[in-house]
Amino acid sequence: MSVPSSAAMPELKPARSEGQWAIVFRRLRRHRVAMFCFVVLIGMLTISALAPLIAPFERDEPNLRARFLTPMSVDNDGNLRLLGTDHLGRDYFTRLLYASRVSLGTAFFATFLASAIGITLGILAGFFGGWVDVIVSRTLEVIASIPTLVLLLIVVTVFVGREEDIPIPRFVTSIFAGFFAVQTREANIVLLVNIVLALFGWTVTARLMRGMAMSVREHIYIEAARALGASNFRILVRHVFPNSLPPMIVDFTLGVNAILLAESALSFLGFGIQDPTPTWGNMLNNAQNYMFQHPWMPLIPAMPILIASLAVNYFGDGLRDALDPRQRG
Amino acid sequence: MANVNREILRVEGLKTHFFTDEGVVQAVDGVDFVLHRGETLGIVGESGSGKSVTSLSLLRLVSRPGRIVEGQLLFDGVDLTSISEEQMRAIRGDRISMIFQQPTTALNPVFRVGDQIIETLTIHQGLQGNEAQQRCRELLTMVGLPDPERRMRQYPHELSGGQCQRIMIAMALACNPELLIADEPTTALDVTIQAQILDLMRALREKIDTAIILITHDMGVVAEMADNVIVMYAGQVVEYAEVKQLFANPLHPYTIGLLNSMPVLGDVRDELAVIPGTVPSLINPPVGCRFAARCDRRFERCTETPPMVEPEQGRRVRCWLYR
Numbered sequence: 001m002s003v004p005s006s007a008a009m010p011e012l013k014p015a016r017s018e019g020q021w022a023i024v025f026r027r028l029r030r031h032r033v034a035m036f037c038f039v040v041l042i043g044m045l046t047i048s049a050l051a052p053l054i055a056p057f058e059r060d061e062p063n064l065r066a067r068f069l070t071p072m073s074v075d076n077d078g079n080l081r082l083l084g085t086d087h088l089g090r091d092y093f094t095r096l097l098y099a100s101r102v103s104l105g106t107a108f109f110a111t112f113l114a115s116a117i118g119i120t121l122g123i124l125a126g127f128f129g130g131w132v133d134v135i136v137s138r139t140l141e142v143i144a145s146i147p148t149l150v151l152l153l154i155v156v157t158v159f160v161g162r163e164e165d166i167p168i169p170r171f172v173t174s175i176f177a178g179f180f181a182v183q184t185r186e187a188n189i190v191l192l193v194n195i196v197l198a199l200f201g202w203t204v205t206a207r208l209m210r211g212m213a214m215s216v217r218e219h220i221y222i223e224a225a226r227a228l229g230a231s232n233f234r235i236l237v238r239h240v241f242p243n244s245l246p247p248m249i250v251d252f253t254l255g256v257n258a259i260l261l262a263e264s265a266l267s268f269l270g271f272g273i274q275d276p277t278p279t280w281g282n283m284l285n286n287a288q289n290y291m292f293q294h295p296w297m298p299l300i301p302a303m304p305i306l307i308a309s310l311a312v313n314y315f316g317d318g319l320r321d322a323l324d325p326r327q328r329g
Numbered sequence: 330m331a332n333v334n335r336e337i338l339r340v341e342g343l344k345t346h347f348f349t350d351e352g353v354v355q356a357v358d359g360v361d362f363v364l365h366r367g368e369t370l371g372i373v374g375e376s377g378s379g380k381s382v383t384s385l386s387l388l389r390l391v392s393r394p395g396r397i398v399e400g401q402l403l404f405d406g407v408d409l410t411s412i413s414e415e416q417m418r419a420i421r422g423d424r425i426s427m428i429f430q431q432p433t434t435a436l437n438p439v440f441r442v443g444d445q446i447i448e449t450l451t452i453h454q455g456l457q458g459n460e461a462q463q464r465c466r467e468l469l470t471m472v473g474l475p476d477p478e479r480r481m482r483q484y485p486h487e488l489s490g491g492q493c494q495r496i497m498i499a500m501a502l503a504c505n506p507e508l509l510i511a512d513e514p515t516t517a518l519d520v521t522i523q524a525q526i527l528d529l530m531r532a533l534r535e536k537i538d539t540a541i542i543l544i545t546h547d548m549g550v551v552a553e554m555a556d557n558v559i560v561m562y563a564g565q566v567v568e569y570a571e572v573k574q575l576f577a578n579p580l581h582p583y584t585i586g587l588l589n590s591m592p593v594l595g596d597v598r599d600e601l602a603v604i605p606g607t608v609p610s611l612i613n614p615p616v617g618c619r620f621a622a623r624c625d626r627r628f629e630r631c632t633e634t635p636p637m638v639e640p641e642q643g644r645r646v647r648c649w650l651y652r
Contacts (some may be wrong), residue, residue: 019484020438020484022623037477048579112590181352219434220434220435221434221435221436221437223390223429223435223439224427224435224436224497226390226421227388227426227427228421228422228448229419229422229449229452229454230418230452230499234452238440238448242437243437243439260336316563
């Protein structure tokens with residue numbers, strides 16, 4: 001059927017075909033708070049990525065004649081200390097930059113690891129049900145009932161000072177030393193903390209994914225795909241996974257926030273990543289002894305924790321709104 | 330009609346039961362029929378009569394707790410109940426296809442419809458890239474969708490029910506199946522679109538010589554499309570006949586009731602006839618004839634299980650009246 005074309009009729013542009021993701025991104029772009037937080041996050045990530053280039057001093061270089069300098073002061077060598085120095089006279093700005101690399105790196109990497117485990121196990125449990133579900137669900141319940149903090153405390157206590165004994169292949173360690181901008185020796189313990197956080201942080205994701213898979217597998221298009229000869233693997237990857245993804249993305253942002261705070265708390269308590277490797281959490285820990293004499297010391301590492309956590313949270317909120325199918329337009 | 334060489338499907342004594350906590354639901358309990366290439370078989374019956382379970386059984390898609398417990402499904406000489414899951418998967422979508430009742434929900438919402446058609450081509454024919462795109466365009470043209478180039482790039486939510494059903498038909502016919510199972514293909518569509526879809530199915534049947542099993546509760550659709558008809562009640566076939574015979578001279582009291590409850594255009598009646606009662610529970614189906622409780626012609630004999638009898642050539646009915 002052809003429509004008679006006439007010169008008088010204006011050219012009708014066919015409506016642009018928009019997929020679900022295009023719609024989500026369009027909605028997200030209109031969400032001001034989310035976009036602002038997104039920019040803040042990208043800014044923080046960029047700064048942490050460029051930390052070794054921006055840092056004006058050596059990370060661990062002490063200067064006992066320049067301890068507890070206040071921000072914006074000049075030390076006796078005539079160098080400007082942007083954020084002052086700590087109790088050993090190490091440059092606070094430099095350490096904060098490197099700390100952002102470790103703290104944000106851990107938040108994203110451990111969450112990525114946890115999500116990967118949670119999504120894989122959750123989708124298998126939800127899709128196949130039966131004994132697969134029983135094994136995954138019971139394992140999950142056992143793991144969820146172990147307090148992560150106590151376990152990390154034990155693991156880290158065992159390995160502190162014996163970093164070389166941590167059974168992680170050398171090449172993995174060197175890759176992550178680069179990723180976290182730390183020395184290879186330090187990377188072992190950073191990686192260990194990441195792995196433990198991930199191994200005990202996947203349970204919420206797995207529960208969510210299991211529920212999504214259970215509801216998605218009942219859709220008629222799954223049966224239709226089966227009727228067209230699709231294998232279980234294809235159905236999982238092409239049909240169940242993409243249709244379960246929206247809540248997983250929101251869950252990822254919540255996970256980043258949770259792990260960021262968990263790592264900070266842990267390091268603050270002294271059982272996470274150890275000084276001299278800086279993290280926002282252990283900088284806070286170091287500062288607590290001097291906080292009454294030098295109140296700027298805890299404030300400086302506390303700010304990025306607060307900002308990163310708020311930004312991730314509000315961005316997640318915006319994503320949730322954008323992904324909500326009930327909101328059209 | 331009965332050309333032995335062109336036989337494509339022979340179903341013998343099919344029983345599909347669901348093993349639930351409340352008991353064994355005998356959803357399909359003895360279904361037999363023969364289907365030839367190019368033939369259309371209508372399966373009619375009320376909700377819960379086992380029509381859909383029969384069709385899912387043919388593709389071995391009955392999911393837990395359901396299971397085919399007995400019977401043979403001879404498809405082109407091969408018993409589908411005895412082959413491996415992998416062999417079955419190779420048949421699904423390639424030699425036997427299925428169209429679903431709700432076209433808008435039978436398409437995956439996150440993929441472009443073109444990609445979904447191509448997925449079938451990739452699974453069964455290994456087609457990819459330009460070749461697959463080309464074949465996809467041909468299929469869309471074949472099912473009467475104009476501007477296939479643009480349609481391919483659209484998502485299911487941008488299409489109407491009728492358009493989605495055409496896409497489903499294109500997917501089902503992508504590999505020129507020998508058997509097409511259509512489970513209420515027009516129920517969810519507007520009347521005008523229904524006619525178009527039926528026309529399309531008829532035209533395609535001529536073109537690719539596929540046998541069709543048409544499941545419906547709409548006697549009008551059956552009259553228009555089918556060559557032969559199976560009437561199902563409570564999991565059993567109660568009558569099998571050529572479509573004209575069935576409408577002209579229904580034998581089983583249930584078939585008679587079903588035809589009487591159909592509104593006829595121009596026929597002024599105060600009330601449509603109804604069959605009193607409902608389909609019995611299939612967990613403990615009544616002993617004897619399953620329709621007896623609702624039947625207005627029952628007699629003593631109906632407490633015994635009625636046999637399938639053949640009162641005329643090519644006609645079968647499960648009722649003591651014709652013994």
